[in-house]
Amino acid sequence: MSSPSHTPPRTGQLKPKTDWSSVVLAPVHFIMGLADRPLRLLQKRAGIGGMAAFFLAPNMLIFGVFVLLPIIINLIYSMTGGSALFLSERSFVGTDQYAKLFDCKSYLDPMSCQEDAFWTAVGNTFWFVVLQVTLLILFSLITALILNRELMARSFWRAVFFFPVLLSPVVVGLIWKWILQRQGLLNFALYPMGFEPYTWLSDRTFAFAAAVGVSIWAHMGFYTLILLAGLQAIPKDLYEAAEMDGTKPARIFWRITLPLLMPNLLVVVVLALIRAVQVFDEVFVLTGGGPGTSTLFLTQYIYETGFVSQPRNAGLAAAASILMGLVLVVLTLVQLGIGRKNENKGKR
Amino acid sequence: MxxxxxxxxxxxxxxxxxxxxxxxxxxxxxxxxxxxxxxxxxxxxxxxxxxxxxxxxxxxxxxxxxxxxxxxxxxxxxxxxxxxxxxxxxxxxxxxxxxxxxxxxxxxxxxxxxxxxxxxxxxxxxxxxxxxTLTGGFANKTLFEQANVPLPGPKATWDEWAAAAKKVAQSQQIPYPMAMDRSGHRITGPAISNGANYIGKDGKPAPLDAGAKGFLGKFVDWSKDGTMSKDVWVSAAGQSYRAAADDFINGQVAFYYAGSWQVPNFAKKIGTNFDWVATGSPCGPAACTGLPxxxxxxxxxxxxxxxxxxxxxxxxxxxxxxxxxxxxxxxxxxxxxxxxxGVNFKTDSALVKEALNTFVNATKTTSDLANKMPGWRWSDTMYGAVVTRTAQAVAGEMSKEDAFTRIDSDVAEKVKASSL
Structure with a gap:
């Protein structure tokens, strides 16, 4: 190992200053000195490839214990039955839990399924993802386009849109619950205009719309920020050239902005999709999954089945979470694919 | 060192x-x-x-x-x-x-x-x-007096309470005449009063009988026609518990079915805002029982x-x-x-003392089946299925008949799964 190079001392200084960095780094150098010989020995024996494995091992160990192992345990749980918690006390049922989840006369009619709540949750999650992601991307894009213009107090407006992202999901849920409940702010505001108080969250259609709306409000700032960064990376001379050619603003958007923003947009879409499939916290606080099961989503179904229902059914909850995990794996692979594609484009 | x-x-x-x-x-x-x-x-x-x-x-x-x-x-x-x-x-x-x-x-x-x-x-x-504890009702006495509607007597039925509470709600312009906690435990007392018998001969859950279906059906109908507040029952999915106590404390309902544990809560939060009384459990054809x-x-x-x-x-x-x-x-x-x-409850409130006495007296009319429920292994399973499916029927997601069928199949499935 080569010794670290030192910058030569500056001339013209009245008093020589203590080199604090060398003082701070002294223990590091000492430890590295101690480790130098054993590491050289290890490299000699294990080779370059072995050294890579050696340095990756701590990370892989953490990943294995906290990510891989729980997934494997979850998979095993999904093949067991009974209400006991310990695997040793649970009976092996093979794929029964999956068969139970898929026991349906028609997948489009949840009521024809043995686990109707699961398929209701799947249907709700599907529509939530479609609506929430579409509207979220649309609003984020519009907001980013506006915030990218020369506005008065632009930084202030950027902060305003980003602020809900900083709130805890429970706080988001509670704020909107206070607004939408029968004695809430919305009815308070509408009453002087002659509207009778209405229990918005007891209305199945409105409750679903509220779940979508609140979720968009809470997360829009994050995606706006990513899109804003993408917009700012587009070279200004392209716009100047288009303007000189007399191109209409709509054409500029479709021909310059959107194509050049596409890599960011694709990342945002995939991230929003993954997040939407996992929807739980703010909606759980806002509607509790009701009215009936109209805002019951997959994550809540898994939580209720594994922890709330009497007796608890950890096996069924594990099977449902494995299926949900598979969907997320597909979405993550798409995201990775897009990332690599962008990387290759950048290299070219 | x-x-x-x-x-x-x-x-x-x-x-x-x-x-x-x-x-x-x-x-x-x-x-x-x-x-x-x-x-x-x-x-x-x-x-x-x-x-x-x-x-x-x-x-x-x-x-x-x-x-x-x-x-x-x-x-x-x-x-x-x-x-x-x-x-x-x-x-x-x-x-x-x-x-x-x-x-x-x-x-x-x-x-x-x-x-x-x-x-x-x-x-x-x-x-x-x-x-x-014993489940039982509470009435907003002030609202009944203002509406000139006499409080139904100790042997009054659920229908009589519903009719009286409706008159009060109409007269006093409150959102709902009655409310009940979103809880399988709470709704079981009235179902037993209506003749329900949840426990089968083998000690395992029996399918819903006419008594149970009768009260659960009535509850769904009342929630749909506005006699019973549906807000609490549709405010969650699954077996989640929700109390309707705040509606009673805020004077939004004339009659609230909860239980004796609410007495200290009401004493503290209602204070002198209005007068309230514990009513015991309204009667059905089979009993006038609450659930201990x-x-x-x-x-x-x-x-x-x-x-x-x-x-x-x-x-x-x-x-x-x-x-x-x-x-x-x-x-x-x-x-x-x-x-x-004897217990000398530490309160100056005559309302509280009277309410506690009402609950003590109500223990005398508690049915044998109601007394068995807390010690029955399957009670929570039964309550869970009842509250989940009844709430879905209240929300309009399924018919009463579908809800009854689902309650029976849910309970049977849980009993089967627990024996694995």
Whole structure:
């Protein structure tokens, strides 16, 4: 190992200053000195490839214990039955839990399924993802386009849109619950205009719309920020050239902005999709999954089945979470694919 | 020297973060002021027994309901816990019989409810009921008076209460005449009054009969036509519990069906805003029964300090301590000796005293089946299915008949799954 190079001392200084960095780094150098010989020995024996494995091992160990192992345990749980918690006390049922989840006369009619709540949750999650992601991307894009213009107090407006992202999901849920409940702010505001108080969250259609709306409000700032960064990376001379050619603003958007923003947009879409499939916290606080099961989503179904229902059914909850995990794996692979594609484009 | 200090500091940190021998941890939830009263009693115990350190962890009821069972299944948990799912979790309770100072005292005074909290067929002493509860109704007396509608009498039926409450709601322009907590436990008393019998001959859940279907159907109809507040029942999916107490406290309903545990809550929160009365349970064709229940303080068998736990339990079960706890918290006691002696509830409110007396009297009309329910292994399974499916019918997601079919199939499935 080569010794670290030192910058030569500056001339013209009245008093020589203590080199604090060398003082701070002294223990590091000492430890590295101690480790130098054993590491050289290890490299000699294990080779370059072995050294890579050696340095990756701590990370892989953490990943294995906290990510891989729980997934494997979850998979095993999904093949067991009974209400006991310990695997040793649970009976092996093979794929029964999956068969139970898929026991349906028609997948489009949840009521024809043995686990109707699961398929209701799947249907709700599907529509939530479609609506929430579409509207979220649309609003984020519009907001980013506006915030990218020369506005008065632009930084202030950027902060305003980003602020809900900083709130805890429970706080988001509670704020909107206070607004939408029968004695809430919305009815308070509408009453002087002659509207009778209405229990918005007891209305199945409105409750679903509220779940979508609140979720968009809470997360829009994050995606706006990513899109804003993408917009700012587009070279200004392209716009100047288009303007000189007399191109209409709509054409500029479709021909310059959107194509050049596409890599960011694709990342945002995939991230929003993954997040939407996992929807739980703010909606759980806002509607509790009701009215009936109209805002019951997959994550809540898994939580209720594994922890709330009497007796608890950890096996069924594990099977449902494995299926949900598979969907997320597909979405993550798409995201990775897009990332690599962008990387290759950048290299070219 | 520096190294020695480092070691000393590390050792201290380690000691501070681990439980000492002699520590007794109690997981406690509160509906009202009982947490403060309990802490006060515990502090006195620690003064009397300086060798035992009692730590009271005050938690939300949802922690007791959702997290404690998981901890217990994993062989962990506190040393003592205040719980309501006492029979369902009975396999986790410690048998205090060989540990308490006088097992006879426990049998004599707490024997009537001992079976609610022990595994079937055993004579285990698991703990004692900190309070006995009985479901029952409350009426907003001021609203009834303002509407010139007389309060229905003690033998009034559910239909008579509904008719009277509707008149009040119409006259006083309140959103709903009646409300009931979103709870399978709450709706079971009225169903039993209507002739329901949940327990089959083999001790397992029986399919819903005409009595059960009759009241559940009536409840769905009332929720749809606005007689019963549907807000609470549609405010969640699945088995989640929701109370409608705030609607009653805010004067938004004329009649509220909950239970005796709400008396201290109403005394504190309603104050002098309006007059209210406990009504007992309205009658059905079969009975005028509420459903008994309550919260028990039980010892957990995974404790490492069983002797200390027994000492704490002995203290908390003492006659004078139970009496003081009941008098200060306004809870109905479960101690035979205390009941025989009478309880002087610490309140200046005539409304509260009258309400508590109403509940004490209502225990006389509690049906045998209602008394069996808290000790029945499948009661929570039944309540869960009933509340989930009835709420779906109230929300308009399924018909009453579909809801009944689903309740039966859900319960059958759970019974089958638990035998795996």
């Amino acid at each position: 520096a190294l020695k200090s480092l070691f000393a500091a590390s050792a201290f940190a380690l000691l501070a973060s681990t439980a000492h021998a002699g520590d007794v941890r109690i997981m406690w939830y509160s509906d009202g002021i009982e947490g403060e009263v309990f802490q006060d009693l515990v502090n006195r115990f620690m003064k009397e027994n300086p060798g035992i350190n009692v730590i009271v962890d005050n938690v939300a009821y949802s922690v007791i309901k959702e997290q404690l069972p998981v901890q217990l299944e994993a062989g962990n948990g506190p040393d003592i816990a205040r719980v309501t799912a006492i029979k369902d979790l009975a396999k986790h309770w410690l048998d205090l019989r060989p540990l308490v100072a006088d097992a006879k005292y426990w049998d004599e005074n707490f024997g009537a409810n001992a079976d609610w909290m022990r595994p079937d067929g055993s004579n285990q002493i698991s703990g004692f009921m900190t309070q006995l 229940g309550g919260a028990a303080l039980v010892a957990v068998k995974y404790t490492k300090n069983a002797k200390e736990v027994a000492k704490v339990m002995d203290y908390l079960a003492r006659k004078d301590i139970v009496k003081e706890f009941s008098e200060r918290t306004l809870f109905l006691p479960a101690h035979k000796g205390v009941i025989a002696e």
